Amino acid sequence: MKLCQTTADLQEEVALAKAAGKSIGLVPTMGALHEGHGSLIAAARKENELVIVSVFVNPTQFGPGEDLEAYPRTLEADCILAGKMGADIVFAPAAKEMYPSADMTWVEVTGHITKVLCGRSRPIHFRGVTTVVSKLFNLAQPDRAYFGQKDAQQVQVIKRMVKDLFFYVQLRIMPIVREADGLAKSSRNTYLSQEERTAGLILSKSLRYAEELFKQGERDSSRIAAETAKLIGSEPLSEIDYVEIYELPDLKPVAGDITGSCLLAVAVRFGTTRLIDNVILEVE
């Protein structure tokens, strides 16, 4: 496995692979790799001849007061895990490499798709995401790029960007990987105290409950959201940011009953740590 720390290094590897006619799979990450990322890398390994894992804590997707400084940085361990799961290249550039100009070129998806859910409390977040992902797409020129369904809104925003800008890349969205007790794997889980971690289980529990209601025939989106919020609220350490249901793929509000495919997404604070989780509710 090769570690590339400059864009020039990566571009050279990509040019060689392209000249050899190799297919390229890209797994964009912010590092602190866990089994969720591992599943993305393994999927990329199966489907591509060259697998690139980017490890970059992207400053432009963090707002003021968010956890940019605290975000876990574990490059050595990341390289080991990435290599084990089949990565050929780990691309871990400095911020200066990814943002070469003092002024910026932004790639931004506008409209309600970036304004609801996480976009409400993190207004600049998705602009940072789409900007860095555009750069990574152009650098790595992937045939396929791998993202986790854990970041459900990010998935929809990137799908929109790829469609609007005609990026030549196939998006592969992988299911949420969970701990044995149900907690969705996240690099931010390491922030949690033991007490908060236990409290955090209410997220997966409440989403399973919502799924159960839906399976039993409940279609009223407000009622499902309200029942989910009520269950989460029953956990004293939880502080709800949102519990909301939107239509896929455009994240439009659901008027009344769920008819097609919807996203039930939650963001909840436990102490200073904000966790997200989600489930898709789909009428067959």
Add this chain to the structure above:
Amino acid sequence: MKLCQTTADLQEEVALAKAAGKSIGLVPTMGALHEGHGSLIAAARKENELVIVSVFVNPTQFGPGEDLEAYPRTLEADCILAGKMGADIVFAPAAKEMYPSADMTWVEVTGHITKVLCGRSRPIHFRGVTTVVSKLFNLAQPDRAYFGQKDAQQVQVIKRMVKDLFFYVQLRIMPIVREADGLAKSSRNTYLSQEERTAGLILSKSLRYAEELFKQGERDSSRIAAETAKLIGSEPLSEIDYVEIYELPDLKPVAGDITGSCLLAVAVRFGTTRLIDNVILEVE
């Protein structure tokens, strides 16, 4: 020569060319092709195995009250000229093809590079340009893309975008093509009355005069700009938008004397028609 009117059509042609290992040259235009465009197409023909000319009057780069509706549309003649100059494909999509979503994904270069010169009177112009050029780059996947120095600020903005977003494309900037009497070729010249057209000659005349001053040793940027503006102002039909000098490549203001490479750019109205022209002043 083949005419592609959908993105899917173009993508198919590009995929075939890529699979065959062909190099691709792209000439993005808004149609109403003249010899200036012709020189770009001829240059692309020399350097690439597949030459794509896009003809698209891009609505997002026109502000309210600008000439979007009036802009000349001459697709049939454009195809003939493009073919004659060596184009393999003319890509002439409908707006709906290029902008498939109701909400938008924008690509925007921020900072003073897009705020000075034309950016001041046309605040959304360059955002429209960089957005559509990003789409065209992703659709056509060119090895080389051809732009005219006539749109000097556009050239610098696109260079910045390519650098910031790591587009895999070589930019080829071609010199301004002029009529025999000096008027820079422009699709908007057709708007001019005979009287305005004659008056418009003051642009190239004043830029040649500025060049002469510079060659004779004048380095004071304010004096060169003032002399140029004075000469343009002597033409009664002229109404100056700007006559300004900025450092290349970042379009930063020149503090006092010109030392490196600078752009002297002018934008002037003649009746309802706004013409631009420019010259590079370079200390050897």
